[in-house]
Amino acid sequence: MRFVDEATITVRAGKGGNGCLSFRREKFIPRGGPDGGDGGAGGNVFLRGSTKLLSLYDFRLKRNYGAENGRPGQGSQMFGRKGDDLIIDLPVGTLVFEVDEDGHETMIADLSEPDVSILIAQGGRGGHGNEFFKSSTMRVPRFAQPGEEGEYKRLRLELKILADAGLLGLPNAGKSTFISKVSAARPKIANYPFTTITPNLGVMIHEVDNDKRLVIADIPGLIEGAHEGQGLGIRFLKHVERTRFLVHILSAEDINIENPWAGFDLINEELVKFDSVLGERLQLQVINKIDLVDEEFVEALKKKAAEDGRKMYFMSALHGEGVEEIVEEMWRIQETVERHAPINSARDWVEEVDDEEEVEVIWTRE
Structure with missing residues (x-):
């Protein structure tokens, strides 16, 4: 489809x-x-x-x-x-x-x-x-x-997609790998910019309560100037508007220890320029691909995050390391946001699909 x-x-x-x-x-x-x-x-x-x-x-x-x-x-x-x-x-x-x-x-x-x-x-x-x-x-x-x-x-x-969580990040941050790990979505994954060319949807089903579902929208990689239409720009920024909260992913490979949060700040500035309200959206920040850097570098990032008062999550989406902790936090945020500001969600769209069918918007976690 x-x-x-x-x-x-x-x-x-x-x-x-x-x-x-x-x-x-x-x-x-x-x-x-x-x-x-x-x-x-x-x-x-x-x-x-x-x-x-x-x-x-x-x-x-x-x-x-x-x-x-x-x-x-x-x-x-x-x-x-x-x-x-x-x-x-x-x-x-x-x-x-x-x-x-x-x-x-x-x-x-x-x-x-x-x-x-x-x-x-x-x-x-x-x-x-x-x-x-x-x-x-x-x-x-x-x-x-x-x-x-x-x-x-x-x-x-x-x-405009209606989803619980919107995945944000620079191109090749690993969003597609993450969504494939936590749901049954099968996005195209490769190591070049703009692999995700459509806003793919994935659905997580709660491990204890199977009636609880969390819809994730994988927004294509954004770059500087997105609010002016650069890259995939405005075409996909508009989908961020209807998400309850954001999961912002940055690749450890793209981090300079001297200014480690520059990647997060770049995308957040684009959100604010597009719509100031988006800058206030609840955001879970994640550093991915920690398997591609040494442990000392990861420990230095954790120390820097603590010093700067930033709540930061670390994972290797490819190997599953740290993913479960992030999933638990996503469920917690969804429940909190839903209590304070319930809205209609794309989770009403969840349906069964044929495993053999090739679709770009795919549903439930198996």
């Missing part, structure tokens, strides 16, 4: 049915009055958040959506049927922007809640039949009203 986080579609609500021009003609009633019924209203278009969808890929393939037109009125005062409404399901976390003729955008919906429908395009009103216009001064109206056109809108869809 391909992960696509943006798409542009057009939606058109149904046209109202025309009113009917008709007169009553029956045996023994040669000059009956007007009896044309009204046309039915056009169907509305609704957008609904769904936990069953994971990407906007299908909306790259099909871009035009329309609700049913209302049916025309008929004689004998028979009203036309209303057109069926169209409900378009989108992944939870989708932002909806209306695009005007000049290309200007206005956000009109935020599908942050599952199963909540939002009216996005109003169906046209049905036209009145000539029976409606009958009066004491107009006994034989010889006209009927046409139905109105439904609303037409061009929409840009933007999906």
Whole structure:
């Protein structure tokens, strides 16, 4: 399954049915009055958040959506049927922007809640039949009203992942290796920048309570200038906004003992420049790949962290060293954050997948 986080579609609500021009003609009633019924209203278009969808890929393939037109009125005062409404399901976390003729955008919906429908395009009103216009001064109206056109809108869809923990770090910090260790996610892993080209999801299941799940979003490696679009930049920084807390990973290979926290500070500065609120997000800082440096260097880092008053975790994600302690801390943070600021989470999306299926967004820990 391909992960696509943006798409542009057009939606058109149904046209109202025309009113009917008709007169009553029956045996023994040669000059009956007007009896044309009204046309039915056009169907509305609704957008609904769904936990069953994971990407906007299908909306790259099909871009035009329309609700049913209302049916025309008929004689004998028979009203036309209303057109069926169209409900378009989108992944939870989708932002909806209306695009005007000049290309200007206005956000009109935020599908942050599952199963909540939002009216996005109003169906046209049905036209009145000539029976409606009958009066004491107009006994034989010889006209009927046409139905109105439904609303037409061009929409840009933007999906932001809803996750409990967001994995941050410079390219090749080892985030993909970590997420593969703690969940069943199988991200692409190699030793070059931007191996992770989509925000992969992994799900940890609690070892004691199998109903407790923690969704992790592996955000691609960020670099200096990301807030200006450098590297993968803004395209993925936006996904960080909807995580409850952050797990910030730095490779021990990238650390200079004279200024060991420079890598953390660089990415944190990019977060603040993109959105000042992100700079205040609860963050668990981890130094990875300790198997690639000598023990004296690791001990020096631990001493430096204590001197600087920084809570720092150390691990080798590849060999599993220190991973369990970090996982326990992630569970603790999730429970704390959930008590104080509960939000809807992508963990509602957890489903079984075929082990043979090759997907980029993968679910539960085995």
